Amino acid sequence: MFTQFGRPLPVMRGCPTAGPAGGRRRGCRAEGASVRTTEIPELPLPEDATLTIPQRIAQGVRALVDSGALSPGDPVPATRPWAQRLGVSRSSVVAAYDQLAAEGYLAARRGSATRVNPRLALLHPRNRTGTSRPGTRAEALHPTAPHPAATAPHPGASVRGASPAAATPAAGPRARPPRPGETPRRHAGASQTDRAPGAPTPIDLLPDRPATDALRTPAWRRAWREAADAVPRPLPPAGAPALRREITEHLRHMRGLVRTPDDLLVTAGAREGLALLLRTLQADAPRGGRALRVGVEAPGYPSLRRVATALGATLVPLAADASGLVTDRLPDAAPDVVIVTPSHQYPLGGSLPIDRRRQLLGWAAAHRVVVVEDDYDSELRYVGQPLPALAALDDPVNGVVVTLGTFSKTVAPEVGVGFVIAPDGLRARMLQLREVLGCPVSGVVQTAFTGYLRSGELRRHTARMRRRYRQRRDRVLAVLGPVPGVEVLPMDGGLHAVVRVPGDVDEGALQDACAAAGLRTAPLSRYWRGAAPRPRPMAGLVIGYAHLEDRTLDEGLARLRQVLRSVSPRARR
Known part of the structure; x- marks a missing residue:
């Protein structure tokens, strides 16, 4: 007999008219009312202290499906009475159902019960013993x-x-x-x-x-639905004003960085933003001048290095340790640009201390070096709060820091939305080039992401x-x-x-x-x-x-x- 937390589990009953994620539809009464119910075998909850309760519930349901106790098309119990029987919160059961739905074990359809996926055999083929093949x-x-x-x-x-x-x-x-x-x-x-x-x-x-x-939350779906219904309109080269306004609000809340919507340009991600910057700086160089020299952390993230070399730049390695860029070893023969990851050095994971940050900014100002802050995943911090951006220490008008931002880590790379923040003079020259090249982010994507940010769902997500x-x-x-x-x-x-x-x-x-x-x-x-x-x-x-x-x-x-x-x-x- 299977047990839950060391005691036998009773046979559980579920509402046959459960809605998506196991929730009851209107008119489905609680346990004990005279409605038709569905009996299922006892739930095998693994006694594994390393798993959370939702993970244990999900694993138990998988075991029922794999053993054949639950077959494709069978309804599963409603979340509320099941949670009461298990002695756990309803949110734990909902979380387990959501995980099983993402894996393809469960299928929810508006107006009917949540069921074992009728196409389960196509998603999780069985061997002759009835258990899923490993892998x-x-x-x-x-x-x-x-x-x-x-x-x-x-x-x-x-x-x-x-x-x-x-x-x-x-x-x-x-x-x-x-x-x-x-x-x-x-x-x-x-x-x-x-x-x-x-x-x-x-x-x-x-x-x-x-x-x-x-990501598949009501706010996410609503943002894209409303964007699809909107009438397309021309967008300025810097990006939709509403999106830039929402990004600046997001940065103020999440990164402690106060900027105006006019301070940033919408990009298709960090690499596209870096390419725009380097092309601008190269265009500023005298005709026939030398290639840009770009300082990079060693070790460091390869992707942006490849962008620089693809545009003809020469790489200058700069030592990095467990705390980030080693600023007391910066060269006197300074490069034109330095790319750093101060909030979360890639790949070693350190955060650049405040004294090194100030030393870097002082060196860059003295040598007229553009410091590119790659702020790629700073909001995904598990110890303490996200650190302030390097740009927060810089002068937004006459400073040296260009911040590359992307939502590829907090949302998804496939969305392709980011931003670049630059001091006034440099940003104006970047905007001139953007007017020639055009903005690579479609109006539909910009409108949808504006709505998603405005809803506050990104911070919750x-x-x-x-x-x-x-x-x-x-x-x-x-x-x-x-x-x-x-x-x-x-x-x-x-x-x-x-x-x-x-x-x-x-x-x-x-x-x-x-x-x-x-x-x-x-x-x-x-x-x-x-x-x-x-x-x-x-x-x-x-x-x-x-x-x-x-x-x-x-x-x-x-x-x-x-x-x-x-x-x-x-x-x-």
């Missing part, structure tokens, strides 16, 4: 993930606004998780039969993608995701932290983790072991590539943990723990 769920949610032994992209190719196609070039566009009742589109390369016999199901631990399943990501970060620390010889660098925020191994571990062998275990990870050494050699041996991995559903993440971490134990010399002693 089937992950393949259904990510049907285009290639085999990990395939050539992996450069780290960062799948993140920070990069297109899913760039992240998995061999597989084509990455599919979103299926909506309830929907059959996911399959890719020919995603079938289990394409893997070698006995090969593990691929799990993509590449950084640094956010979870996007929680960010708070929810911070809680979810913090829980997943804690899982990473709990599983990988105790491995002998392995160091998981402190993670005060963000969507990735850096796992360091002893310097005598061969990083290539580590990557090979991960591929053999079906894991896609990014080697730590690549974050120096294109900038400078490593100042000292530092081997390891950079992994993402935000975008995977909980069971897939747990499986991936368990495999990675075994890999680290097998390759670490200290672990073998």
Whole structure:
């Protein structure tokens, strides 16, 4: 007999007229009233203290489905009476239903009960024993993930606004998780039969993608619906005034940065904003002058480095440590531009201390250097409040800081909305170039995002995701932290983790072991590539943990723990 918190569970009854997410429709009475009910077998709640109550409920429902106790098309109980029987809050049951709907186990349709997905066999095929094949769920949610032994992209190719196609070039566009009742589109390369016999199901631990399943809220749908109904109108090159106004309000609340709508330009993300800036600075140079020299953190994020080199700039490596850019070693032969990640250094995770920030700004003012603040995930901070932006210390009129902002981490890279804030003179020159090139963000997207920001839902969504990501970060620390010889660098925020191994571990062998275990990870050494050699041996991995559903993440971490134990010399002693 299954138990809940150590005691037997009774047979539970549910309202057959439950609405979406298990809520009762009008006229459905509480337990004990004379209405038709649906009996289901006892719920197997796993006695796992590492799981939250919603996770345990969801896992128990999966077990009922996998065992055949619940079949496709069967209604599930309404959330309120079920929560009463379990002795938990209704929100816990609702959260479990939402997770199961995102995974394709449940299907909700307005005006009818929430049911086990009638197309469940297409999403989660069964073997002859009636249990789900290992890995089937992950393949259904990510049907285009290639085999990990395939050539992996450069780290960062799948993140920070990069297109899913760039992240998995061999597989084509990455599919979103299926909506309830929907059959996911399959890719020919995603079938289990394409893997070698006995090969593990691929799990993509590449950084640094956010979870996007929680976006489907009423505020999100309403914003896009209203944008689709709006009459298209010409937009100024800087972007819709209403959107710029909402972004400045958002920055005031979330980042402590006070600017006016005229201080910023709407962009298609951080890379597009950087390209606009560099093209402007290059156009300002004398005809036939030298290429721009762009200082970059080493280690640092590869994506913006590639933008600079693609536009003909010369990279100048600048040392970074666990606290960010090392400002007392800035060169006298200063570059034209310096790109920094002061709020959350990528990938090491440090935050630039206030004394280094002031030293950087003083050096930049003295040498007429433009400081580009890449503010990519500063709002996803788990310890304390988000730090003030570097631009908050700068003069908005005659200053040196240009802030690149993006919503790819808090919302989704696919939305393609960001902004750039620059001092007055530089912004005016950037606007002149934008008038020639045009704004790359469509009016529909700008209108929808304006409504989403105005509703306040983005702040609420960010708070929810911070809680979810913090829980997943804690899982990473709990599983990988105790491995002998392995160091998981402190993670005060963000969507990735850096796992360091002893310097005598061969990083290539580590990557090979991960591929053999079906894991896609990014080697730590690549974050120096294109900038400078490593100042000292530092081997390891950079992994993402935000975008995977909980069971897939747990499986991936368990495999990675075994890999680290097998390759670490200290672990073998």
